Amino acid sequence: MLAPVVFSGLLLVPGRLEKVVEAIVVFTLISASVYIFNDLLDIEADRKHPFKRKRPLASGELPVSLAVFAMLAGVIIGLAWAYAMNMFFFGICLTYLVVSGLLYTYWLKNIPILDVITIATGYILRVYAGAVVIDAHMxxxxxxxxxxxxxxxxxxxxxxxxxxxxxxxxxxxxxxxxxxxxxxxxxxxxxxxxxxxxxxxxxxxxxxxxxxxxxxxxxxxxxxxxxxxxxxxxxxxxxxxxxxxxxxxxxxxxxxxxxxxxxxxxxxxxxxxxxxxxxxxxxxxxxxx
Structure with a gap:
């Protein structure tokens, strides 16, 4: 998310870097909520996985109720914060939630090639998020x-x-x-x-x-x-x-x-x-x- 502000030449313009850092915090809240949601749905499968069984939810270190609360709080706070910052940034965050949280979890992760493209889309949306908050050309x-x-x-x-x-x-x-x-x-x-x-x-x-x-x-x-x-x-x-x-x-x-x-x-x-x-x-x- 920092790449657009660096390569656009706006890094030293007052207020631009601060906006990007704020956007990073917001997007982190939302992406963390998506990861928690995925882990909640895959908790039984992860417990049978030789490596994913060590994750907090699968191993039992993180209570399910606390994970659900953190997920909902992250989504609500993240979207409200994004809306307050920028409508286009809000749209990108919402798109990330729909694509990576819903479409990928329930459908796209089971389709070869599309599963990889969806994962890549999450990275691409991060870069766009960093660009729209400072109105930078890419x-x-x-x-x-x-x-x-x-x-x-x-x-x-x-x-x-x-x-x-x-x-x-x-x-x-x-x-x-x-x-x-x-x-x-x-x-x-x-x-x-x-x-x-x-x-x-x-x-x-x-x-x-x-x-x-x-x-x-x-x-x-x-x-x-x-x-x-x-x-x-x-x-x-x-x-x-x-x-x-x-x-x-x-x-x-x-x-x-x-x-x-x-x-x-x-x-x-x-x-x-x-x-x-x-x-x-x-x-x-x-x-x-």
């Missing part, structure tokens, strides 16, 4: 990057889940949708969307406005010979994105950790360092240079 290549990366993460979840379940020997716990995917097919999907992710990002950086170093920290770059100059300095971040995608794929195939993208981003040191370096370079080029 470059078409940026949108393609978000779509490709979202599909890459969604397919990675399916790939890791299949590998983990088969490795545990508990094939009975494999959800019906996974039985419709073959390992080779998921490998193809993963490679396809991994390539689309870094390539669309590369095209996005190429189409960014030229960066001129005038009177700031990086003014010395203007003294370099034309051999080393480029009008598209944001393209310097492409190698980090390529490495990040490759590292994520390594974790999916080698350690089977793609089932939880957020856990990977917060636990894998090489990936954390890559994301931090990428963020520093982007902020430096867009706001310091």
């Amino acid at each position: 470059n078409v290549w940026f949108l393609l990057t978000v779509i490709s990366l979202s599909l890459f993460l969604a397919v990675g979840k399916r790939k890791s889940e299949m590998t983990l379940l088969r490795g545990s020997g508990n094939t009975a716990a494999v959800r019906e949708t996974l039985k419709r995917y073959t390992e080779e097919l998921l490998n193809i999907y993963t490679a396809m969307f991994a390539t689309a992710s870094w390539l669309s990002y590369a095209l996005f950086t190429f189409n960014q406005p030229r960066i001129e170093f005038e009177g700031k920290v990086l003014t010395f770059l203007s003294l370099l010979p034309k051999t080393f100059l480029s009008e598209k300095w944001l393209m310097a971040t492409i190698p980090l994105v390529v490495y990040g995608v490759m590292r994520y794929m390594q974790l999916i195939y080698e350690k089977n950790e793609g089932e939880s993208p957020e856990r990977i981003l917060l636990s894998d040191k090489p990936l954390i360092i890559t994301v931090v370096l990428w963020g520093v370079m982007v902020l430096g080029l867009l706001y310091v240079a």
Whole structure:
């Protein structure tokens, strides 16, 4: 959700970052409610699952009554807060609730391909939510990057889940949708969307406005010979994105950790360092240079 305010050049405009942070809090309330709702409906199946049985509801650590209260409170407070902020933001939050909370839970999660697209839609809606609250324009290549990366993460979840379940020997716990995917097919999907992710990002950086170093920290770059100059300095971040995608794929195939993208981003040191370096370079080029 922070990406639109960063790449639109509005990060330092008073009030814009605060609005995005507020939107993140609201969307977190709503998405958490959706996750609780899904866990409530799948509680019996999760108790038979070799890994999901450790979740708070399935393990019994979180009482069902408390989970229901938290879910309802999150939905009511989140939607009311979103409505007070922005009508379009409210519409996106409501769409997320309907698509990820109702359609996915009762129907789409049982349909191959559509289940992956629905998971990816949740990531895409987050980015749109961050954009509408500050009325930011999103470059078409940026949108393609978000779509490709979202599909890459969604397919990675399916790939890791299949590998983990088969490795545990508990094939009975494999959800019906996974039985419709073959390992080779998921490998193809993963490679396809991994390539689309870094390539669309590369095209996005190429189409960014030229960066001129005038009177700031990086003014010395203007003294370099034309051999080393480029009008598209944001393209310097492409190698980090390529490495990040490759590292994520390594974790999916080698350690089977793609089932939880957020856990990977917060636990894998090489990936954390890559994301931090990428963020520093982007902020430096867009706001310091």
